Amino acid sequence: MTVSARTPRVLLLTSSPLDGADGTDVALARDVLGALPGFQFFWFSQWTGRRGRPPPPVGRPIALWSRDGAPHAPVRLQAAVAGAFAARRADLVHAFLTIGRTFPVYSWMRPLMLGARPVVHSVPGVMDSGLLARTRPLGTTVALTESMARRLRAADFGDVRVIPPMVQVGRWPYLPRPAGMPVVLFVGHHDPHGGAVIAVEAAAEAARAGARFRLVLAMRGRPGQHTAVLQGELRELAGAVGLTDFEVRGYVHDMHALLASAHVLLFPPPVIGGKADIPITVLQALSTGRPAVLSDLPQFADLGNAVLRAPAGDSRRTGQQLAWLLEQPRVWEMLAARGRATVEESFGPERFAVQYEALYRELLA
Incomplete structure (x- = not known):
């Protein structure tokens, strides 16, 4: 069955579970999961431990063992390995990964880890601009601001789009100025x-x-x-x-x-x-x-x-x-x-x- 004849399958690749600790990568992934009902998503969930938030009500979870849902090194390794297997069942991979000190190595392993399927990489941030010279783009790159897009294009990241993060304005209503001591x-x-x-x-x-x-x-x-x-x-x-x-x-x-x-x-x-x-x-x-x-x-x-x-x-x-x-x-x-x-x-x-x-x-x- 072709992709056009069924619901496309998308792997949300994060360095920690979506029901774990806070982080911009997790927040962006959860927002995508809730905003695009026309796709079947796979996402990482906590197998055990203390959840930081309720699991998303949609999509198919992939369990990772985690004590507190934070992106400790063992959790990141599990995510990389589980993502490599889950990518084989996906039509598209959407990665939400900060460019940190281990990312250049992962980027060079992209063909082995993610195969030939299309990849979207939303970049929450860059720990050090010097890392960009040692990094290969995973696929189509999404920056959160025009400033970051210029940095990524200057580092030969190729196809870089700009999609700002979102806020559910209904969940964050406008409030009057509080009374009392500022x-x-x-x-x-x-x-x-x-x-x-x-x-x-x-x-x-x-x-x-x-x-x-x-x-x-x-x-x-x-x-x-x-x-x-x-x-x-x-x-x-x-x-x-x-x-x-x-x-x-x-x-x-x-x-x-x-x-x-x-x-x-x-x-x-x-x-x-x-x-x-x-x-x-x-x-x-x-x-x-x-x-x-x-x-x-x-x-x-x-x-x-x-x-x-x-x-x-x-x-x-x-x-x-x-x-x-x-x-x-x-x-x-x-x-x-x-x-x-x-x-x-x-x-x-x-x-x-x-x-x-x-x-x-x-x-x-």
Whole structure:
């Protein structure tokens, strides 16, 4: 039976289970799974352990053994091997893989692992630009932003498309400004250049300028990190720079409640690194009507005038932007409305579904 005579089979290739830990690759894969009902999907699920979320209600799961659903090395190896076998039953493979230190080796093994079938590779992020020179494209490459697309084309990745990530705007409704003491929220990882240190220093600058607020840092750990130690170091830094009203949390499961309580999202990393070009949390905050102060990085150019930007790595200027925003309620309202409109226009589910379905049909033809 030809592909045109039956429902096309698509393997969603991720480095960890879709019902496991958070990650942009997992979020993108789940969004594709829910947005394209006209395809039969295979996806990785946890065989045992503590699930981070309910399993998707559609598609056919492929079990991986995992203790906590995070992309530890044994889980990534299982995913590679299971993906190689499952690819033989698929008409198309859709990979959601960050270009990290092991990816160049995998890319050169692509014919052995994935065969001759068409491959779509959505790139959540690039850990180090130097890796691109040692990497071969898996197939048609999808970047999340025009900035990343230019980097990939310059590295001879060939056919590179741009499909921004999506936000279910119905699940992230626009909320009015909260009452009471303003809360400034940072959400990120304990990475050397993840932005948490600059966020603390910028908050201290804003406080010295007279702004009154509470800083909340919601920190996500990565496999192998000692999160309790890293959280303690952030608390010490906040105290050392003179902040008195702050809180360092671990991973927060209820992001809706966290954003509802916040007034401003502060996300000033000096570089993006392994994170998504536009972190999903930033889009969720804008959808909720929470203005954002971001680093002036090329990846954020797609957000236009819906956000405030400060020079990357400049905690003083970032703090000044934050203090100004907190003191200007009309500017706050204007940016909140712009952020919501930008998400609806450029990051909505309809556009996401149409673009990916068109790409699937093109490659399957």
